[in-house]
Amino acid sequence: MDLNLLVCAILFSIVLFVNQNGVDGSIHTYHFEPFKEVGNAFLLSGGSEGIVASDRNSYIKFDNIMFYRTKEASNLHSSMAHSTGLIQAIIFEASDRDNIGGSAYGGQRSICCTPDLAKIEGCKQGQVIKRPSSSDLNWPVVLDTHFTSNYSSTNLPNQQVQISKTGMYNLFFISCDPKLRGLTMSGKTVWRNPNGYLPGRMAPLMNFYVFMSLAYLVVITTWFYQYMRYWRDIAPIQNWITLIIALGFLEMTLWYFEYLNFNSNGVRPVHITTWVVTIGAVRKTVSRLLILSISMGYGVVRPTLGGLTYKVLLLGFTYFLASELLDVAENVGTISDISGKARLFLVLPDAFLDAFLILWIFTSLSRTLERLQARRSLVKLEIYRKFTNALAVSVIASVAWIGYEVYFKATDPFSERWQSAWIITAFWHILAFLLLCVICYLWAPSQSSQRYAYSGEAVDEEDEEAQSLAKGNQDGEIGMVKIEKDQNSFTLDDEVEEDKRE
Numbered sequence: 001m002d003l004n005l006l007v008c009a010i011l012f013s014i015v016l017f018v019n020q021n022g023v024d025g026s027i028h029t030y031h032f033e034p035f036k037e038v039g040n041a042f043l044l045s046g047g048s049e050g051i052v053a054s055d056r057n058s059y060i061k062f063d064n065i066m067f068y069r070t071k072e073a074s075n076l077h078s079s080m081a082h083s084t085g086l087i088q089a090i091i092f093e094a095s096d097r098d099n100i101g102g103s104a105y106g107g108q109r110s111i112c113c114t115p116d117l118a119k120i121e122g123c124k125q126g127q128v129i130k131r132p133s134s135s136d137l138n139w140p141v142v143l144d145t146h147f148t149s150n151y152s153s154t155n156l157p158n159q160q161v162q163i164s165k166t167g168m169y170n171l172f173f174i175s176c177d178p179k180l181r182g183l184t185m186s187g188k189t190v191w192r193n194p195n196g197y198l199p200g201r202m203a204p205l206m207n208f209y210v211f212m213s214l215a216y217l218v219v220i221t222t223w224f225y226q227y228m229r230y231w232r233d234i235a236p237i238q239n240w241i242t243l244i245i246a247l248g249f250l251e252m253t254l255w256y257f258e259y260l261n262f263n264s265n266g267v268r269p270v271h272i273t274t275w276v277v278t279i280g281a282v283r284k285t286v287s288r289l290l291i292l293s294i295s296m297g298y299g300v301v302r303p304t305l306g307g308l309t310y311k312v313l314l315l316g317f318t319y320f321l322a323s324e325l326l327d328v329a330e331n332v333g334t335i336s337d338i339s340g341k342a343r344l345f346l347v348l349p350d351a352f353l354d355a356f357l358i359l360w361i362f363t364s365l366s367r368t369l370e371r372l373q374a375r376r377s378l379v380k381l382e383i384y385r386k387f388t389n390a391l392a393v394s395v396i397a398s399v400a401w402i403g404y405e406v407y408f409k410a411t412d413p414f415s416e417r418w419q420s421a422w423i424i425t426a427f428w429h430i431l432a433f434l435l436l437c438v439i440c441y442l443w444a445p446s447q448s449s450q451r452y453a454y455s456g457e458a459v460d461e462e463d464e465e466a467q468s469l470a471k472g473n474q475d476g477e478i479g480m481v482k483i484e485k486d487q488n489s490f491t492l493d494d495e496v497e498e499d500k501r502e
Contacts, residue, residue: 386438
């Protein structure tokens with residue numbers, strides 16, 4: 001493979017994504033956000049996060065919250081009027097969501113109190129309907145802000161709401177006044193857990209990344225020792241494995257420090273997070289290209305990929321872009337523990353490319369195994385069979401976990417199981433690490449590294465089968481004829497032409 005081309009393509013993509021403006025993380029910032037009409041209310045979502053209970057260190061803080069109404073709405077009131085418009089900030093735990101709003105006589109559910117609901121619910125007309133929580137009569141918390149006179153702006157006093165119960169908390173800004181159409185808001189809210197600003201579902205991942213960093217450190221130390229010990233016998237595949245191990249260690253370490261910075265400062269600088277995400281996307285891309293190249297027999301039954309190199313690089317570059325966009329959408333920006341549906345459109349290209357890669361990998365593996373069997377390269381054949389089994393187990397585990405992930409999210413629409421949601425992310429890192437360990441074991445640097453590399457038919461047959469040079473060449477030629485005949489029916493890619501040119 002042409003390493004320089006791949007590096008240039010990756011660096012170009014990194015530049016495209018890093019040149020962005022800064023965005024806050026768990027500190028939710030609002031820049032003249034418009035209220036949306038929902039039923040009989042105007043509503044703006046302020047965020048949702050899992051928060052662990054604490055007497056003092058867990059809270060939601062309101063900072064410099066300003067509301068703005070239109071000039072037309074202001075002109076409807078005189079300068080002597082006192083209260084000319086109400087906005088309510090309501091905080092509630094996900095399990096109390098049914099305590100917000102109501103319906104009259106089994107009709108459509110309303111957020112704001114109507115004359116009929118005032119008779120049934122005992123609520124105040126023109127305000128949000130809320131009923132006390134069964135676990136705490138002081139919840140949900142409602143903070144009122146009034147416009148006065150004919151002013152076009154008003155502010156919510158700076159204050160913080162202490163969180164004394166662990167749960168998934170939601171914040172909404174709501175106005176029930178029909179005259180406040182066109183309402184906007186600016187300011188910020190700070191969400192804090194006992195140990196820092198990390199959202200609840202992300203906090204366990206910080207410790208997980210420490211564990212993964214140590215695991216990669218053990219692997220990279222062992223691998224580097226063997227690499228330096230047998231550096232004269234290193235095969236090209238082992239150089240790629242070294243790169244992936246280094247990228248994996250760097251990614252896990254940077255994720256830890258990125259989370260540590262986020263947890264300490266409450267902000268998540270977009271350029272730092274983008275760099276970490278980009279390194280992860282590079283690691284995933286290079287890993288998949290390595291597996292595909294090994295499956296094609298690169299460095300084992302063929303010295304290069306030939307004309308397939310550019311197709312492999314193009315697929316890798318496309319996968320990198322899809323992975324980068326998805327990871328940026330999930331990690332860069334304001335953090336909310338409930339993911340948006342719009343991210344589904346970024347998941348689909350990534351999933352499609354993964355499926356295509358799996359198909360190409362196993363098709364190539366099948367052909368490589370046939371070639372090794374035809375050549376009677378039993379040592380290489382055994383390595384590839386173990387590699388195939390490891391990949392098969394990995395794919396089965398991935399499909400099973402995807403099914404579990406879909407079930408997990410489908411049965412938890414309000415993210416009430418947020419405390420265990422970190423396992424979804426952790427699984428993919430663990431699976432990638434285990435598969436890398438298998439590859440490291442199968443292609444570990446040793447005195448016989450070159451024995452498993454491509455070295456021509458005569459050398460392979462003499463070393464691996466202990467046969468005469470003449471007989472080895474004859475068997476190899478027969479094997480090549482058989483493979484070339486089989487390749488005439490292969491239509492997934494152009495491997496047949498490449499094999500013939502070899």
